[in-house]
Amino acid sequence: MKPSNIRIDDKRYWDSLMQSAKIGPGSQGGMSRLALSDSDKEMRDLFVRWCKDAGCAVAIDRMGSIFARRKGSDDSLPPVLVGSHLDTQIHGGPFDGCAGVLAGLEVIRTLNDHGVQTLRPIEVVNWSNEEGARFTPAMMASAVFAGVTPLDWALARKDKDGIAFGDALKAIGYDGSTPMGGRKLDSYFELHIEQGPQLEEKGIPVGVVTGSFSIRGMNIRVGGENAHVGPTPMDRRRNALVGAAHLIVAVNEIGWGEHQARGKATSARIEVLPNLFGILPHHAQVTCDFRHPEVEGVERMVRALEARLPEIRHRSGCDVEIVERWQYGSEAFSRACIDLVRDTAKALGIPSMDILSEAGHDAFHITHVAPVAMIFTPCEKGISHNEKEWSKIEDLAPAANVLLHAVLARASR
Ligand SMILES: [Zn+2]
CATH class of the missing domain: 3.40.630.10 (Zn peptidases)
Incomplete structure (x- = not known):
């Protein structure tokens, strides 16, 4: 040519x-x-x-x-x-x-x-x-x-x-x-x-x-319970924002775990309700994103997150469920x-x-x-x-x- x-x-x-x-x-x-x-x-x-x-x-x-x-x-x-x-x-x-x-x-x-x-x-x-x-x-x-x-x-x-x-x-x-x-x-x-x-x-x-790259996305819903931010004892709190925080940190750590292999994971969006001063939120939804040059790599990251969900539930007292998944790449x-x-x-x-x-x-x-x-x-x-x-x-x-x-x-x- x-x-x-x-x-x-x-x-x-x-x-x-x-x-x-x-x-x-x-x-x-x-x-x-x-x-x-x-x-x-x-x-x-x-x-x-x-x-x-x-x-x-x-x-x-x-x-x-x-x-x-x-x-x-x-x-x-x-x-x-x-x-x-x-x-x-x-x-x-x-x-x-x-x-x-x-x-x-x-x-x-x-x-x-x-x-x-x-x-x-x-x-x-x-x-x-x-x-x-x-x-x-x-x-x-x-x-x-x-x-x-x-x-x-x-x-x-x-x-x-x-x-x-x-x-x-x-x-x-x-x-x-x-x-x-x-x-x-x-x-x-x-x-x-x-x-x-x-x-x-x-x-x-x-x-x-x-x-x-192979790309996997998911929305994860965190269910807590409304309560007063003051009198509620720590061991009775089910703060959805705290559950989301544990989740976001876990996703980030999973991304670092695949950094050498050029994998990456992050949460870029959160929705919190009622998101007001003075009341523990009952609902949070976090959008998570996993990317990896290898399909097996991205699947490993998703499995790693799934394995961490029980601990996040335990530590926050919240329900944590993957409610939507998508993939491309x-x-x-x-x-x-x-x-x-x-x-x-x-x-x-x-x-x-x-x-x-x-x-x-x-x-x-x-x-x-x-x-x-x-x-x-x-x-x-x-x-x-x-x-x-x-x-x-x-x-x-x-x-x-x-x-x-x-x-x-x-x-x-
Ligand atoms: Zn573009």
């Missing part, structure tokens, strides 16, 4: 990212562009305008995901899909998601600049609600697209103010009519910042994502697409390394309906889901060029 010498326009890609970064600013200099918020609408409107200016036809599906299509010379062939997400965390940065969507747009703009006509159509997608920061779960629209999650269930998911996803979509005018799924795709490529420190530490600009990326990304980097003279994804991405769901590959880029100190998240165009452009030529190769066959 010998790629042509066309390259993306670094300045235009960067300018688009910086225009996006101004929409939905966070309180600490980063981003806070929650799914289906007014700022999400503003960004979507800008993205749609950019795509139309680039000659694309734009379709919106029932989950509000945006598909911008550049025709192929045989437009009946399944398209090569490229994209990521334009929503951000509540305290997020300008590159998580946006780097991938806008790299897809830059691929199309570059092909236009050079008058390159591909055999297959190419589509750029912005998946709705990847972050799950406003509506849970994360990666919801790609899950519905791939038939992993039912549409009606997803449309009915509510944010903390009780607003349903479907109503929020209508409110911003992105309740599209394109039917969900059932559409043949040639392949799906997603460029994303690594969100970890490996590429930066090794000074390698392109991560060829070969798969994912075992989805297989496409060998052919992974090889294509690796070979393309090599042919372009860009250093790359194989890497596992340690975060969830829309690409995982799309593996159920198309061959998939992901390309990671370095980000400063590996910081992400933090308003300090940062990358430079020198970090992003090499991967964007690999994306360009991988997509071009795939769309030309």
Whole structure:
């Protein structure tokens, strides 16, 4: 394979990212562009305008995901899909998601600049609600697209103010009519910042994502009993917050136990009721997350926690039950697409390394309906889901060029 010498326009890609970064600013200099918020609408409107200016036809599906299509010379062939997400965390940065969507747009703009006509159509997608920061779960629209999650269930998911996803979509005018799924795709490529420190530490600009850590999540409910914080003797207290505290520390210790093997475990969310001064809480719910490069490793961590529950019950006097479990990360990326990304980097003279994804991405769901590959880029100190998240165009452009030529190769066959 010998790629042509066309390259993306670094300045235009960067300018688009910086225009996006101004929409939905966070309180600490980063981003806070929650799914289906007014700022999400503003960004979507800008993205749609950019795509139309680039000659694309734009379709919106029932989950509000945006598909911008550049025709192929045989437009009946399944398209090569490229994209990521334009929503951000509540305290997020300008590159998580946006780097991938806008790299897809830059691929199309570059092909236009050079008058390159591909055999297959190419589509750029912005998946709705990847972050799950406003509506849970994360990666919801790609899950519905791939038939992993039912549409009606997803449309009915509510944010903390009780607003349903479907109503929020209508409110911003992105309740599209394109039917969900059932559409043949040639392949799906997603460029994303690594969100970890490996590429930066090794000074390698392109991560060829070969798969994912195994990820297990669970909600654990801790049941205590309301009582006065003053007169109740210590040995009669059943404080749900204390039970949750024991649990959170146990999860953390289990993560440290697998640290050498690159395993990690944490609790990032707690709900406490009534959460008031003067009364022992009767209810707590803790969301726990376990990640490990090996399936056996993550299962070992989950078993370790299950083994600690009796002691936590005993020490806190509370009921402790796992009430919900989920898992992902075992989805297989496409060998052919992974090889294509690796070979393309090599042919372009860009250093790359194989890497596992340690975060969830829309690409995982799309593996159920198309061959998939992901390309990671370095980000400063590996910081992400933090308003300090940062990358430079020198970090992003090499991967964007690999994306360009991988997509071009795939769309030309
Ligand atoms: Zn992301």
